[in-house]
Amino acid sequence: MPTLSKRQFLKTLVGTAALSTWAGLEDTLANVAYVPSVTLAQQEDFWAKIRAVYPVTTDFIQLENGYYSLAAQPVLDSYMQHIRNVNTVSSYYMRTRQFADKRESQKQLATLLGCSSDELIITRNTTESLDTVIAGLNWKAGDEVIMAAQDYGAMLDMFRLQARRYGIVTQTLSLPNHPNSDSEIVSLYEKAITPKTRLLMVCHMVNITGQILPIRQIVEMAHRHSVDVLVDGAHAFGQLNFTLADLGGCDYYASSLHKWLGTPLGAGLLYVRRDKIPGLWPMFADSSVADDDIRKLNHTGTHPVATDLAIQDAIRFHKAIGIERKEARLRYLQRYWTNQVRHYPNIVLNTPEMPARSCAIANVGIIGKSPAELAKTLFDTYKIFTVAIDSDPANVHGVRVTPHLYTTTAELDSFVRALKELAA
Numbered sequence: 001m002p003t004l005s006k007r008q009f010l011k012t013l014v015g016t017a018a019l020s021t022w023a024g025l026e027d028t029l030a031n032v033a034y035v036p037s038v039t040l041a042q043q044e045d046f047w048a049k050i051r052a053v054y055p056v057t058t059d060f061i062q063l064e065n066g067y068y069s070l071a072a073q074p075v076l077d078s079y080m081q082h083i084r085n086v087n088t089v090s091s092y093y094m095r096t097r098q099f100a101d102k103r104e105s106q107k108q109l110a111t112l113l114g115c116s117s118d119e120l121i122i123t124r125n126t127t128e129s130l131d132t133v134i135a136g137l138n139w140k141a142g143d144e145v146i147m148a149a150q151d152y153g154a155m156l157d158m159f160r161l162q163a164r165r166y167g168i169v170t171q172t173l174s175l176p177n178h179p180n181s182d183s184e185i186v187s188l189y190e191k192a193i194t195p196k197t198r199l200l201m202v203c204h205m206v207n208i209t210g211q212i213l214p215i216r217q218i219v220e221m222a223h224r225h226s227v228d229v230l231v232d233g234a235h236a237f238g239q240l241n242f243t244l245a246d247l248g249g250c251d252y253y254a255s256s257l258h259k260w261l262g263t264p265l266g267a268g269l270l271y272v273r274r275d276k277i278p279g280l281w282p283m284f285a286d287s288s289v290a291d292d293d294i295r296k297l298n299h300t301g302t303h304p305v306a307t308d309l310a311i312q313d314a315i316r317f318h319k320a321i322g323i324e325r326k327e328a329r330l331r332y333l334q335r336y337w338t339n340q341v342r343h344y345p346n347i348v349l350n351t352p353e354m355p356a357r358s359c360a361i362a363n364v365g366i367i368g369k370s371p372a373e374l375a376k377t378l379f380d381t382y383k384i385f386t387v388a389i390d391s392d393p394a395n396v397h398g399v400r401v402t403p404h405l406y407t408t409t410a411e412l413d414s415f416v417r418a419l420k421e422l423a424a
């Protein structure tokens, strides 16, 4: 098969359009290299420059960045260039560089997460990652699984499906919105364990309230009972400064990259601890891959490879900003608005107050207004976009509010004014 020289190939793959914006970004960051993250978190002039590298809409105030968040302009430019380049050489790319490039993205993700690249695959999203584990385990009737009412609905559904198919038993606990301690949460999970418990699924960050859970303590407790732990890290990877070493050796970890890493839509990761790989059945067969090789879980068929390539651009942007600065700014933004309404009459915050228990995401309700009504009024009257969360089982009634790096404190001031007017 004819191959292009590395130089010719790079010329095809790397566009020049984006270079000026990358360079501008690097200059901006060089100026703050020695500013501590918590100090920088409060410097609006710096964050205004960061906002300028995102294609933010001016039609409304975007406070629903938890679903998926904007890719920065340099990442978007590179992504478009990848689409064009792949489209130019089409199957030539697919038959030559595709797999090596995907491996490189996988390697860079594994380094960020702190695992070996043969324990991680790139998926389309957290749903695919978690469902690969949930559907891939060799369930026996009577096996028990622990989860929480505050977990993501599609995953609870996936366990219900296994219950119908294999007769597994689901135990669903409910997390307090305002826990007093880590041990209160750990003991809730521990009490749900029985001799039949095989797996415990837990969110690293609860999506509807933003509550961060004590994963390391939960994993260590579960392992003492020989129970495996599947961590839903949809909102933690790219938002919180951690690696797998901080999580006590969890068995499986899943995340989406379009939420907090800033990739274009349709990228996720799944980590499976090496000794757990043989125990999973793949959804799509690939007899060329051994049972103990994680690639057996990654036979995707033909798919949009430009997204795999853009992961490297998103990582470059993410590392340039730096996870410590990112987490500090996101937590600052959330506390900037929540501190102004936490004890305000008729306003109810559904997110823990202690700084370490939350980051960008928080949830707020107004007494006497349904979450749907609140979200609608915020948008129709104030042009502020949030999402309504109204769940009796999860005990959360409010709108989820998620700022991002491109959110300004002026936008949050508008939001606080709106909340206070509506609560009056």
Ligand SMILES: Cc1ncc(COP(=O)(O)O)c(C=O)c1O
Residues within 6 Å of the ligand: 066, 067, 125, 126, 127, 128, 151, 152, 203, 205, 206, 207, 232, 234, 235, 256
């Ligand atoms: C906690 C949690 N898990 C899983 C998902 C699913 O993510 P995706 O739609 O990217 O697969 C979400 C999406 O918001 C989530 O918040």
